[in-house]
Amino acid sequence: MLKFIRTHLMRTLCILAMLLIVSAANAQYKLSGTVIDNKDKPIKGASVYLDNTLDGATTDSLGVFTFTTTEKGNQSIVASEISHETAGLPIVIMGDISGIVLHLKKNAVHDLSAVVITAGSFEASNDKSKTVLKPLDIVTTAGANADVVKALEMLPGIQQTGPDNGLFVRGGDASELSILVDEMVVQNAFFSGPPGVATRSRFGAFNYQGVSFSSGGYSARYGQALSGVLELNTTDLPDKSTVNLGVNMAGLYASGTKKWKNSALDIGGSYNNLTPFYGLASTNFKFYNVPVGGSGNLRYVWKPNKNGILKITANTSYITSGISIPNPYAGIVDTGLNKLNPFAGLPDTVNFVTKDQYYYTNVSYKQLFKARYSLYTAASYSLDTTKNTFGPIPINEKDQRAQFRIEGKDFFTSRLNLLAGAEVQHYSISKSFDTLNENFAETQLAGYTELEWTPINRIAIKPGLRYEHSQLLNKDDIAPRISMAIKTGINSQVSLASGVFYQNPDNLYLLAGLRPNMQEAIHYIVNWQYTKNDRTLRIEAYYKKYQDLVRELHDTLFDPNSYRIITDSTKVNNNGYGYAQGIELFWRDKKSVKNLDYWVSYSFIDTRRLYANYISEATPTYIAAHNLNLVAKYFVDKWQTNFSATYSYASGRPYFNPNNPTFLGDRTPDFNNLALTVAYLHSFGKWFTVFYLSIDNITNQHNVFGYRYTYNSANVVDGRNPIVPALYRSIFFGVNMSLTQFKKDEL
Amino acid sequence: MSALALAVMNAEAQDFKAPLEKTFLAFDTTQDMTVKVEQSNKLSLITKKWGNDWITHYYLSFSKAVLSYLEKDATKRDAYLDEAEKEHEEAVSILAKENDETFVLGAMIANARMAVDPMNRWQKYGQLFSQNLESAKDLNPNNPRMYYLQGISKFYTPKAYGGGKKSAQPYFEKADGLYAKETGGDITKPFWGKDKNTYFLSQCKIDDKDTDNH
Numbered sequence: 001m002l003k004f005i006r007t008h009l010m011r012t013l014c015i016l017a018m019l020l021i022v023s024a025a026n027a028q029y030k031l032s033g034t035v036i037d038n039k040d041k042p043i044k045g046a047s048v049y050l051d052n053t054l055d056g057a058t059t060d061s062l063g064v065f066t067f068t069t070t071e072k073g074n075q076s077i078v079a080s081e082i083s084h085e086t087a088g089l090p091i092v093i094m095g096d097i098s099g100i101v102l103h104l105k106k107n108a109v110h111d112l113s114a115v116v117i118t119a120g121s122f123e124a125s126n127d128k129s130k131t132v133l134k135p136l137d138i139v140t141t142a143g144a145n146a147d148v149v150k151a152l153e154m155l156p157g158i159q160q161t162g163p164d165n166g167l168f169v170r171g172g173d174a175s176e177l178s179i180l181v182d183e184m185v186v187q188n189a190f191f192s193g194p195p196g197v198a199t200r201s202r203f204g205a206f207n208y209q210g211v212s213f214s215s216g217g218y219s220a221r222y223g224q225a226l227s228g229v230l231e232l233n234t235t236d237l238p239d240k241s242t243v244n245l246g247v248n249m250a251g252l253y254a255s256g257t258k259k260w261k262n263s264a265l266d267i268g269g270s271y272n273n274l275t276p277f278y279g280l281a282s283t284n285f286k287f288y289n290v291p292v293g294g295s296g297n298l299r300y301v302w303k304p305n306k307n308g309i310l311k312i313t314a315n316t317s318y319i320t321s322g323i324s325i326p327n328p329y330a331g332i333v334d335t336g337l338n339k340l341n342p343f344a345g346l347p348d349t350v351n352f353v354t355k356d357q358y359y360y361t362n363v364s365y366k367q368l369f370k371a372r373y374s375l376y377t378a379a380s381y382s383l384d385t386t387k388n389t390f391g392p393i394p395i396n397e398k399d400q401r402a403q404f405r406i407e408g409k410d411f412f413t414s415r416l417n418l419l420a421g422a423e424v425q426h427y428s429i430s431k432s433f434d435t436l437n438e439n440f441a442e443t444q445l446a447g448y449t450e451l452e453w454t455p456i457n458r459i460a461i462k463p464g465l466r467y468e469h470s471q472l473l474n475k476d477d478i479a480p481r482i483s484m485a486i487k488t489g490i491n492s493q494v495s496l497a498s499g500v501f502y503q504n505p506d507n508l509y510l511l512a513g514l515r516p517n518m519q520e521a522i523h524y525i526v527n528w529q530y531t532k533n534d535r536t537l538r539i540e541a542y543y544k545k546y547q548d549l550v551r552e553l554h555d556t557l558f559d560p561n562s563y564r565i566i567t568d569s570t571k572v573n574n575n576g577y578g579y580a581q582g583i584e585l586f587w588r589d590k591k592s593v594k595n596l597d598y599w600v601s602y603s604f605i606d607t608r609r610l611y612a613n614y615i616s617e618a619t620p621t622y623i624a625a626h627n628l629n630l631v632a633k634y635f636v637d638k639w640q641t642n643f644s645a646t647y648s649y650a651s652g653r654p655y656f657n658p659n660n661p662t663f664l665g666d667r668t669p670d671f672n673n674l675a676l677t678v679a680y681l682h683s684f685g686k687w688f689t690v691f692y693l694s695i696d697n698i699t700n701q702h703n704v705f706g707y708r709y710t711y712n713s714a715n716v717v718d719g720r721n722p723i724v725p726a727l728y729r730s731i732f733f734g735v736n737m738s739l740t741q742f743k744k745d746e747l
Numbered sequence: 748m749s750a751l752a753l754a755v756m757n758a759e760a761q762d763f764k765a766p767l768e769k770t771f772l773a774f775d776t777t778q779d780m781t782v783k784v785e786q787s788n789k790l791s792l793i794t795k796k797w798g799n800d801w802i803t804h805y806y807l808s809f810s811k812a813v814l815s816y817l818e819k820d821a822t823k824r825d826a827y828l829d830e831a832e833k834e835h836e837e838a839v840s841i842l843a844k845e846n847d848e849t850f851v852l853g854a855m856i857a858n859a860r861m862a863v864d865p866m867n868r869w870q871k872y873g874q875l876f877s878q879n880l881e882s883a884k885d886l887n888p889n890n891p892r893m894y895y896l897q898g899i900s901k902f903y904t905p906k907a908y909g910g911g912k913k914s915a916q917p918y919f920e921k922a923d924g925l926y927a928k929e930t931g932g933d934i935t936k937p938f939w940g941k942d943k944n945t946y947f948l949s950q951c952k953i954d955d956k957d958t959d960n961h
Contacts, residue, residue, distance in 0.1 A: 045781070047788030054766060054792050058785035080791070082814075082826045107826070209870070239874045261881070590866075640907040681907040688909050740909065 029093055032066040033100025035059050035079045043104055046081035051088065069093065083107055118485065118495045118529050118538070138211070140633055143646040143675030143696055145732060148211060148232065149179075149189070149201035153648075154629045156540070156584035156601040157215040159622055160650045160671055161198050162705035163723055164562075165190040168622045169215050171544055171580025171607035172227030172521075175506055179230045180222065182311065182364050184380040187401040187427060192356035192386045194323050195563055197285065197726040202317070202358070209235040216523045216542055217497025220448040220464030220481045221407070221421060226503045226521040226546070236309060237301050238264050240740050248734020249277040255297075266299040272319065281730035282700065288351070289322030307368035314361040322353045326708065326721060327391075348710075350391040359383045376407045376421075393434045401427035415454040422447045431511055433565070438511040442472040442504070450481075458487040468502060472510065475518055477502045491532040497525040505550045505572075506612075513568040516550045519576075534590040541583045549576025549611035558615050558663070560656040560708070578609030578617065598632040618664040621706055624650035624671065644677040655706035658717055668706055674698045686739055693733040700729040763797040768934040771806050775939055780817055787814055794834070801841040801849075802935050808834035809852060809939070815859045824863045831856050848937045850883035851892045858900060876900065891925035894918045895940045898947060916951040919944055 035046040042063025049056025050071055057067035059079075071093060077100060078088035084104035091097060137151070138144055144151035149167060152158055159168035166174025166189075179189040179201075186202075193199035210233040222229045241259045246252070255268030274291045297315035304310065327350045364378035381402045388395040407421030423446050430439030450464035464481040481499035488494055502518045509516060527540040553571040582605035590597040604626055610617040619625075628649040635642045652667030660666055677694035697703075704722040712718040770793060774786035787810035794803040811831035815824045835856060839849050854876050861872035876896075883893050898918030904910020922944045931938035 045784040045788075047791055049788075049792050052795065054789075054796060056788065056792050058781075058788045060781075082823055082830070237874075239877055637905075640905075683907055683909050686909065688907075 028068050028070055029072065030066065030068050030096040030098075031077065031091075031093070031100060032064070032098045033102065034063040035065065035081070035102045035104060036063055037084065038103060038105055043079075043081050043084060046079050046084070046102075046104065048077065048079045048102065051076040051078050077102070079104055118493070118527055140642055140644050140677065140679065141631060141646060142644040142677040142694060143648065143673065145200070145694065145696070146204060147200050148203040148208065149230070152211075152213055152230070154599075154601060154631050154646060155213065156538075156586050156603045156627075157582075158603075159624060159627060160648060160673070162622065162653075163196045163198060163725055164622070165193075165198050167230065169227040170542065170582065170605060171546070171578065171609070171620075171623070173620065173622060176225060176227040176503065176521075177230060178222060178225035178228075179232070181232045181380075182234055182362060182378060183221070183231070183376070183405060183407075184362055184364075184378055184403050185224075185401065185425065186360075187382050187399055188358060188384040191317075191319055192354050192384070192388075193291075193321070194325050194352035194354060194388075196325055196723070197323065203232060207234060208232045216544065217481070217483055217499055217525045218501075219462075220450045220466040220479070220499075221419070223446055223448075223466055223468050223479060223501070224444070224503050226501055226519060234299075234311060234313065235301075236311075237262070237303055238266070242738055242740050244268075244736070244738045246734060246736040249280070249732050250274050250734075262304070263300070263302040266301075267297070269296045270294060277730070277732060282728045283726060284724050284728070285326075285726055286324040287321065288324060289320070289353070291319055291321035293317060293319030293356075305367075307371075308366065310363075310365045312361075312363050314359075316357070316359045318355075318357050320353075320355045322351060324349050325352050347391075351389075352391075353389045355387040357385045372411050374409045374411075376409075377405065379404045395431070395433050397429065397431045399427070399429050401425065417452050418449070419452070420447075420449040429507055429511060438513070440472065440507075440510045440513075442470065442510070444471070445469040460485045464499075470504060470518065473504065473515055473518060477518055488528075492528065492530040495525075495527045495529070497523065497527075499523055508566050509550060509570075509572060512566040512570060514566070514570065514572050516572045517548055517574045519546070519550060519574070520548045521546050535592075536586070536588045538586040539583070540586075542581065544580040544607075546576070546578040546580075546609060546611075548574040549578060549609065550574060551576040551611055552613045554613060557658075558656065559613060564613065576609065576611035576614075578607065578611060580605060580607035582606060595635040595637065596632065597634075598630070600631075601627075601629045603627045614663070616663045619654050621654050621656070621664065624653050626651040640681045642677075642679045642681070644679075646673075646675045648673045648675075653705060655723075656709075657707070658709055668704050671703045671705075672699070672701050673703065674701075684737075687737045688740070689738075690736045691733075692735070693731070695729065695731050697727075697729045702728060763793060763800065763803065764934055767793055767797075767803060767806065771810075771934065774810055774813075780814075783810070783814060783817065787811065798837075799841070801838040804834045804838035804841065805848065805852065805937070808832075808838060808856070809937075812852070812856050812859050816862065821863050824859075828856060828860055828863075831859070845882070845886075847883040847887035847890045848892075850879045850886070851890060851896065854879035854883065854893075854896055858896065889925055889928070891922040891929065891944070892937070892940050894922035894925065895944045895947075898922060898944070902947060902951070912951045916948070919948040919951060923948055 035043045035048060037043055042059070042061070044059055044061045044063065046059045046063070047056060048059060048065040048067070050069055053069065053071055055067055055069035055071065057065045059065045073093060075091055075093055076088045077091050078086060079102040080086035081104060084106055087102060087104050089100070089102060091100070138148055139146050141151045141154060144154070152167060153160060157170050161168070164174060167177050168174055169177050179186045189203070190201050191199040212231045214228040216228050218229050238257050238259055242257045244255045251270055251272035253268065253270035255266065257264055257266045272291065272293045272295070278287055278290050295315065295317035297313070300312045302310045327348055360382045362378065362380040364376070366374065366376045368374045382400070384399045386397045403423065403425045405421065405423040407419065409417055409419045411417040424443070426441070426443045428439065428441035430437070432438070446466060446468045448464065448466040450462060452460070452462050454460045461484045462482065466479040466481065468477045468479065469475070479500045479502055483495065483497035485493050485495040499522070501521045501523065504510065504518060505516045522545045523542065525540065525542045527538060530537045551573055552566070553573065582603060584601070584603045586599065586601045588599035605623060606625065607623055608617045608619050630647045633642060633644040648671070650671035652670055654664040655666050655668055656664055657666040673696070675694065675696045676698060677692060679690055679692040682689050702724070704724060706723040707720040708723060709717050709720045770786050770789045774783055774790065777783055777786070787807070790807045790810050794807045797803050808831045811827045811834065815827035815831065818824045818827060835849065835852055839845050842849065857872045857875035857879060861868045861876065880893050880897060883890055895918070898915045901910045901915035901918060902912065922940070926941040926944060929938050929941070
């Protein structure tokens with residue numbers, strides 16, 4: 001305060017001399033004048049006073065103030081107003097003074113958090129202004145079926161899921177994205193299912209308070225993903241004790257949360273049976289055993305002090321199903337490809353039985369010390385056992401993963417903080433096909449550091465460095481990362497991100513005993529974002545370069561089957577390469593029409609790769625060059641009903657046609673999907689109830705994701721079968737009831 | 748020597764109570780935003796001069812939170828709350844430990860933060876609101892302002908989410924009984940909220956056919 005008064009003193013002394021109009025000696029002096037901003041407009045409601053006295057007044061609508069004082073001699077007159085920076089003038093009181101003019105500057109663009117690096121990332125938490133998608137958004141997005149991962153498909157940069165699980169981000173396939181819960185890698189993020197049938201992710205929307213999605217250029221804290229990371233953060237201490245019950249076409253569930261002062265225990269369970277769901281949907285495959293299963297979960301949260309939080313999570317689930325699916329290996333018997341394949345010779349349609357048992361546990365502790373240092377430690381373990389039979393052939397798999405992470409952060413100043421951390425991960429996969437057994441175990445060590453620096457209010461820079469070691473490949477890598485943001489106006493900013501990203505070869509190769517090297521991607525991302533009053537416009541462009549991709553060298557013809565068998569005699573090297581470039585657009589508007597929230601996302605991508613068993617550089621089969629999503633949600637107050645509709649479009653994808661001399665030169669028809677969700681809210685006494693109904697693919701569009709060619713005995717193509725999703729139109733409805741504890745002693 | 752110091756301090760304490768009470772009452776009883784701003788500005792001066800006492804920061808913080816509710820511009824509302832939070836922290840640091848009134852004020856500020864942007868803030872600030880009230884209740888279950896704030900929160904929550912007049916009424920009634928026991932003479936013991944509580948209670952009793960018959 002004093003310091004700034006002093007600076008003003010120097011600046012305004014000369015002006016002051018002119019202002020002073022000294023009148024006759026009087027015990028009480030009258031001071032008057034105006035307060036104006038830097039455009040000379042009057043400021044209303046400003047407080048004007050003599051510093052360290054009670055003498056003062058508030059300006060009227062013309063910026064005019066008048067007050068009397070008994071003080072005399074050297075004084076400071078100060079003006080302050082909520083939207084302006086406080087300023088003062090030195091005055092010498094020897095009599096009445098009029099015509100005092102105080103200039104106030106508009107507050108500088110408020111706060112440091114105003115500049116946030118957004119290149120490549122979408123945040124979806126509840127407490128940040130950069131939020132784009134929130135848990136409630138996920139539940140109310142038509143077509144997402146309350147699945148966190150599915151809802152992300154409505155954001156730019158992600159392909160529509162075809163018959164495969166996972167998120168296909170920019171040029172990368174599903175394995176190139178890492179999914180994390182509380183900063184720990186989730187090994188089996190999706191329920192097990194038969195090949196060619198996409199399953200749900202294991203994540204329900206409401207267990208997470210924040211979802212942040214990176215489609216590239218992500219932080220040095222994470223590695224082993226060529227494309228990006230999806231981070232889910234579990235909720236902290238709940239607000240109140242609650243009971244939650246629900247029933248829908250996929251089963252029943254119940255959960256209860258008991259809240260104490262600084263801790264909470266959460267217990268839940270579910271029974272799943274998809275008979276009603278498949279009964280109403282038009283399925284393309286026959287479920288002779290509909291998926292049936294159950295789950296249980298336990299969670300304990302404890303805040304030992306104001307700045308510390310401990311979270312313990314344990315859950316388990318079991319699911320079993322039996323389905324008749326098209327044999328992805330059909331035709332092999334005729335062409336003589338891959339004679340080792342135990343599936344050759346099976347009929348065109350086979351029965352596939354899945355039994356999946358999953359365990360997951362995670363313990364994390366975070367503590368902030370003296371508002372200056374923070375420490376985060378976490379440990380997790382998961383075990384997934386699947387017992388499948390493919391026709392007569394048993395396929396068993398056991399995946400385990402254990403991870404430990406420790407991370408410290410020092411907030412040197414509000415503009416500078418340094419983060420350093422280390423993690424160790426051990427995972428193993430063992431798989432058996434009939435009599436063939438394969439397995440591997442890998443231990444990865446990583447250390448990382450990242451600096452967050454805001455040299456001036458408009459600029460934020462985040463350089464980082466990550467070291468990774470793979471024991472299995474006996475390989476060390478250093479991955480530099482950098483991102484930055486520059487504010488270009490009160491509501492707009494430009495962000496840049498770049499980095500080097502490494503990832504182990506696909507498990508397919510490691511299981512076969514092959515040890516090719518780490519694969520590499522380099523990202524360059526530039527992004528412009530404009531946000532004002534709940535309207536967001538983002539435009540992002542990127543270029544990604546892939547190198548050292550794993551390539552198989554076969555001396556036979558191309559085998560389009562993604563479930564092809566790799567053995568230790570398959571020849572592989574790291575000579576694959578590729579690129580991806582594109583531009584993405586996102587517009588969201590929650591403001592223009594009351595109760596209407598809509599967004600548009602469009603992505604264009606141009607990508608080609610030479611990897612896996614590709615015979616030449618080509619656009620992969622999971623890529624549609626154009627993707628468009630229109631999402632709209634409208635809440636009708638009077639009916640307490642939320643309507644939501646999503647329209648998705650994707651241009652045709654490449655597929656393999658043996659008759660076309662251009663490798664992957666054909667394109668499927670375009671993809672179209674229209675989905676609708678209606679949710680009605682009602683309170684039955686203390687029970688808050690939501691009834692919901694959603695219809696996916698209302699028009700029953702027969703979308704095709706590719707074709708599988710069949711051959712006759714003379715090894716000539718004799719036809720093709722479309723690759724289709726498990727369901728066309730589907731209907732889902734249910735009801736959720738929650739009771740927030742009404743404490744009797746609350747009143 | 749020490750007797751003299753004590754006498755001086757006593758005189759100072761006497762000094763601030765009268766202007767503080769006068770200014771606060773002027774702030775609390777007017778409906779005119781211009782007058783409220785004026786009186787809040789006066790509270791700033793009082794706080795500057797007698798900043799060693801937590802209660803001056805407390806009232807200044809309270810006045811800024813009230814102004815935030817009345818202001819329409821979202822940026823300004825948050826700016827008021829930045830100041831309200833700053834003064835609240837100052838009050839707490841002078842006390843060295845929160846009392847029931849500072850917790851209640853903390854709850855009120857959290858609620859005002861939420862009111863600026865309910866859709867985006869309810870989860871964080873809703874939790875902060877109830878945590879503060881719980882802490883207040885641990886210290887003094889007979890603070891009427893706690894129930895008054897809870898009542899208002901219920902009053903403005905849509906019926907579909909378990910709010911509405913019917914569910915708010917018992918809170919205002921509870922507060923009403925406790926307000927009746929407050930003497931309200933001493934400015935250093937906060938007593939605000941009584942008139943508003945009476946007003947809301949009367950609103951709850953007006954049967955609203957549109958919203959109540961579902």
